[in-house]
Amino acid sequence: MKIGLRSLTNKFMLVMAAALMVVISVILIYEWRVTRITVEDQLLAKGRELALSLAHTLEHITEQDLITGVFLQDGTKWEGSQLKTDLFNDRLTVNSESEQVAEKRRQDASYAEKNAVLYNGKTIPLSQYELKYDSAYDRYTDYRWQGIIDSFLTEENVIYAMAAAYSENPEFAGYIATHNSVYSAMNDQSTDTWGDTGFLSQDYRSNRIFNDQTGYNAVTNMNTDDVYLQKYDRLIDGEIVETWDVSYPLTIDGKHWGSVRVALSKQNADALIASERGKSLLQFGGLMLVVLVILFLLTQFMVGRKLRTIVRAAVNLNSSEADLTYRIENKGNDEITLLGVEINRFIEHMQDLMRTIRYNAVSVSDYAGKLSVGSHQSRELSSQLASTVNEMAIGAENQADGAVEVARSMEDMATSVGRIAFSSNIMAEASSDMLAAAEEGHEKANNAVGQMERLGTATAAISRVIGQLNERSSEIQEMAGTIAAIANQTNLLALNAAIEAAHAGEYGRGFAVVSGEVRKLAEQASNHAGHIAETINEVLALTADAVGAVNTGEQEMEQGMRIVHELKDSFDTIWKESRQVTLQIQDVSASTQEMAAGSEQVSASVDTMAQVAKDTSVHAAQSAADTEHQNQLAEETLALASSVNELSEELRRSIERFRIE
Numbered sequence: 001m002k003i004g005l006r007s008l009t010n011k012f013m014l015v016m017a018a019a020l021m022v023v024i025s026v027i028l029i030y031e032w033r034v035t036r037i038t039v040e041d042q043l044l045a046k047g048r049e050l051a052l053s054l055a056h057t058l059e060h061i062t063e064q065d066l067i068t069g070v071f072l073q074d075g076t077k078w079e080g081s082q083l084k085t086d087l088f089n090d091r092l093t094v095n096s097e098s099e100q101v102a103e104k105r106r107q108d109a110s111y112a113e114k115n116a117v118l119y120n121g122k123t124i125p126l127s128q129y130e131l132k133y134d135s136a137y138d139r140y141t142d143y144r145w146q147g148i149i150d151s152f153l154t155e156e157n158v159i160y161a162m163a164a165a166y167s168e169n170p171e172f173a174g175y176i177a178t179h180n181s182v183y184s185a186m187n188d189q190s191t192d193t194w195g196d197t198g199f200l201s202q203d204y205r206s207n208r209i210f211n212d213q214t215g216y217n218a219v220t221n222m223n224t225d226d227v228y229l230q231k232y233d234r235l236i237d238g239e240i241v242e243t244w245d246v247s248y249p250l251t252i253d254g255k256h257w258g259s260v261r262v263a264l265s266k267q268n269a270d271a272l273i274a275s276e277r278g279k280s281l282l283q284f285g286g287l288m289l290v291v292l293v294i295l296f297l298l299t300q301f302m303v304g305r306k307l308r309t310i311v312r313a314a315v316n317l318n319s320s321e322a323d324l325t326y327r328i329e330n331k332g333n334d335e336i337t338l339l340g341v342e343i344n345r346f347i348e349h350m351q352d353l354m355r356t357i358r359y360n361a362v363s364v365s366d367y368a369g370k371l372s373v374g375s376h377q378s379r380e381l382s383s384q385l386a387s388t389v390n391e392m393a394i395g396a397e398n399q400a401d402g403a404v405e406v407a408r409s410m411e412d413m414a415t416s417v418g419r420i421a422f423s424s425n426i427m428a429e430a431s432s433d434m435l436a437a438a439e440e441g442h443e444k445a446n447n448a449v450g451q452m453e454r455l456g457t458a459t460a461a462i463s464r465v466i467g468q469l470n471e472r473s474s475e476i477q478e479m480a481g482t483i484a485a486i487a488n489q490t491n492l493l494a495l496n497a498a499i500e501a502a503h504a505g506e507y508g509r510g511f512a513v514v515s516g517e518v519r520k521l522a523e524q525a526s527n528h529a530g531h532i533a534e535t536i537n538e539v540l541a542l543t544a545d546a547v548g549a550v551n552t553g554e555q556e557m558e559q560g561m562r563i564v565h566e567l568k569d570s571f572d573t574i575w576k577e578s579r580q581v582t583l584q585i586q587d588v589s590a591s592t593q594e595m596a597a598g599s600e601q602v603s604a605s606v607d608t609m610a611q612v613a614k615d616t617s618v619h620a621a622q623s624a625a626d627t628e629h630q631n632q633l634a635e636e637t638l639a640l641a642s643s644v645n646e647l648s649e650e651l652r653r654s655i656e657r658f659r660i661e
Helices: 008-068 080-087 096-105 138-151 213-220 267-317 335-655
Strands: 115-117 123-125 158-165 228-236 239-252 255-265
Touching: 008 080, 008 138, 008 158, 008 239, 008 255, 008 267, 080 138, 138 158, 158 213, 158 239, 213 228, 213 239, 213 255, 239 267, 267 335
Parallel strands: none
Antiparallel strands: 115 123, 158 255, 228 239, 239 255
8 A cells, every 4th residue: 555645754754844944944034134234234334434434534634734734735835723714614606617517418408307305305406416616625625635535445335435514504514525536536537428527527526515315414413422324225337226324523623524424335235145145045955955854764764664564554454354463563662662562452452352252153143042942932921911911901991981980970060069169259259348348338437427526516616606706796786886876976066166166256267177077077987887887787697697507507417416326336237247247158168169179189089090990991902012012022033033143153254254363
């Protein structure tokens, strides 16, 4: 049986190869990252060292010249004080020849469309950005700084090195007075597209203002703790190359003059990174191949050989003529060896099992013969039992019919007793309602007696008040008569006074007026007294009517009291009689319910007896059927015994295929 690539060892090798590839890939990615960081750190270290060295060298030489002065090539001495003034003079003048060249270049349509982006995002024409300027210190930097700058261009990764001036005027910040001669050549190599060479060539980058974002950031940086790194893409020889601008502040005589800028090309560094990564790839690839070969050899020798032995044992067990005497040779103490030991134990158990099955097959054949004889005897006994059971079923059926008749009679009696109990319950409920109504009437009669007594008391009080009112009205009538008499007497006196006043003439005129007013008041008092008397008479008449009505009411009240007391006595009698009737009806209802319950129990017992008789008849019939079924089973047992004999013989033949001895 061929397994090929599906074998466990091959699958293990594939898994290990995949796992190893993942691990090595992770390590390789880490190595590639470390390589890139290492090379970039080395490149930055070179730029840092170059920028710091160049800045310190220029600072040292310039400060010495500020002290001693300097002689130029033409023999002219530049005094230190004047040199200091000129170095920090940030006034720039556009070179007239440069303007003419710019005008000529603008005639080129493709060039005229090009723009430059300044530090603040503003765009200006490229012709304006490439203008050349003159400063007060150009001759000094060309003479003293040019050689120093050129001497630092020894690294192949360095594109240029230069000193850029700072100005408080952002338009002049980033001015390059002197460039390195390698990057800004003055010979025939500086010839540009328009045929200009030397100072006016586009390729000569000195005497220009580089105030783009990178240049402006470099000259305005005053942090001397470390170099300032800026990265940007630059087009060199038609190829875009990542460029690093490493700058460091340039301080002269304690003042910030500008910065030293060193441009590094990352092209060579990228090539070095690619080379180192290729070496790492080859190393790790070779390492993985060696490890896989070693793993393959170890797997085939240590695992594959043992697995093939186990496979042969499994093939032997699965064959048509298995050799159960075969055993796997096991050496060692690993998992595969333990598996071989367990397989040997399994083969040994199977060998014992086959011996037992062979022995049991013979025993089963003997038992099948005995079972056949027993089945014949069982069939004969079942026939005898069937006839007996049939007779018992007939007797049970007759008993069940009689029990059914008795149960029907008891059910009729139980129904009658139930109706009596139901009627008794209704009567008991009615008597309870009657007793409740009697109690309620008794209570209301008591309440009516109390109300009638209170009403009699109130009527007597009203009678007394009306009597007192009648007495007071009589007194008021007498007072009104007295007031009328006094008013009449006053009227007579006033009349007499008026007569006397008339006799007095002028002297009695005032008294006549007074007596006239008194007479008027007396007449009014007499009139009012008359009205009072009339009102009192009406009140006395009404009071007399009220007294009569109250007296009549008292008589009616007394008669009502007698009637209410008689009603109360009647309700007391009804209430007592209702209680007696209710108690008797409740006793009758309870007795009827007990009788109904007893009838139900008797009926239930008769039903149970009838059901038992029916069940006995059914069980007898079922027993007869079971006996018949047992006869059938006995016949089937005979057939099964024959089949068992055949199966035991077939089992014996199957066991003979195994080699167990």
